[in-house]
Amino acid sequence: MGMRGTSVPCKAGGKLTARGLERQRLILRAAQGVFLEQGFEQACLADIITRAGGSLSTLYRIFGNKLGLFEAVIKETTCELFERLEVEQWSEDSGTTLHDFGRKLVELVSSPEALSMYRVALAVNSPDREQVQRIFYEQGPARIRGLLQRYLESQCRKGLLDLDDCEIAAGQFIDMIKAPWHQQALLGLPHDPQIRQRALEQGVKLFLDGARTVR
Amino acid sequence: MGMRGTSVPCKAGGKLTARGLERQRLILRAAQGVFLEQGFEQACLADIITRAGGSLSTLYRIFGNKLGLFEAVIKETTCELFERLEVEQWSEDSGTTLHDFGRKLVELVSSPEALSMYRVALAVNSPDREQVQRIFYEQGPARIRGLLQRYLESQCRKGLLDLDDCEIAAGQFIDMIKAPWHQQALLGLPHDPQIRQRALEQGVKLFLDGARTVR
């Protein structure tokens, strides 16, 4: 009899031997591929096992059920993606800092993995949809926005920028440099990669012209 | 033997009697509800018929198959939504015009129907995914951006605004006033409705400060 009743599919049944960890890692990686390609409902567990090697029973013992595996993939992937965004220089020069941050961000969110992740997270439609989506949002977009928000706030305190609401402004900056190619990319429609560069330049310019205290 | 082979599921088999049109309309409306709630793959045709009345056979005769019905729903819904966006005053005063346009746009894209439509369009994963998504994008977001783009271009020609690339700028304005609540709304996470108002105000301000020629 499985552990189906509990809403928290376990991953911590017994001890974790080296081989066990390896198995877990292999399944997780295969699942990442399949889920990101197919989405939650379309993904087939048998496919995942085919890719990962091993057996279905093992998958169930480790992750409980399909949703448990999916949640693990969401967490894993979202964190992996977030870690790509290492901005080293939060300097006092808003221009170069924003430009640098923007460039890294554009690189991140235009990557196939990030686009798939976003699409798949939106598409979930299981009973636990709300929980899954919260995990994604808070581990991903919200954390990124938080980084920028804190920078903007510090710049405002120093009197270098003048913004009513730094949380909103951070969101606006981020969305501004994603527009208009991100929407198309999410929908799988092609776009000229150069447009990303131009949107970044223009976005930084617009934002700073609007937000700088010194006119 | 059905008409499965052709990639264009017919809707124009025979003549359209009054009763036939009524049937078509009822099925379409029910399908709209079910597809927008469940997404393409999750939606169940039997459910649709239960809501619409009538019989499964009729559905298949009219729309060919599930995908044909879905495409019809996409077109119908996207057009319905677009028509809500009637901006009457494209005046020379960029401030009030953008504010007016923004207000209407925010109303539109924060509506449950528009959010569902967006989510469902992203989530499609059938073989014809590309075609479906193109229909949505071109009938919906692209058309809306086009409206604004043309306005911005005319303002630039008159020397009232100064923008490098009005297509990008239009996208940026639109995304700016949607940030940051739209992402949360798409994910089904709650947000303070007041934030929509504030994002609008701040977005217009930022955009105009950055784009106006007269400083």
Next chain:
DNA sequence: CGAGTACTGTAATATACATTACGTTTTTTG
């Protein structure tokens, strides 16, 4: 009115998959 067509209802067909069960083999560990 009556033939042809549209519509209805229900049942049959076929497939795809999540989830379990179970017997065997390998690995871990006391």
Next chain:
DNA sequence: CAAAAAACGTAATGTATATTACAGTACTCG
């Protein structure tokens, strides 16, 4: 080493649902 636990492989179970078939009823239009 030997018992316990983990991993394996395969088959069984059960469900959901797209799609088709068919037989009967209601419309429509010449």
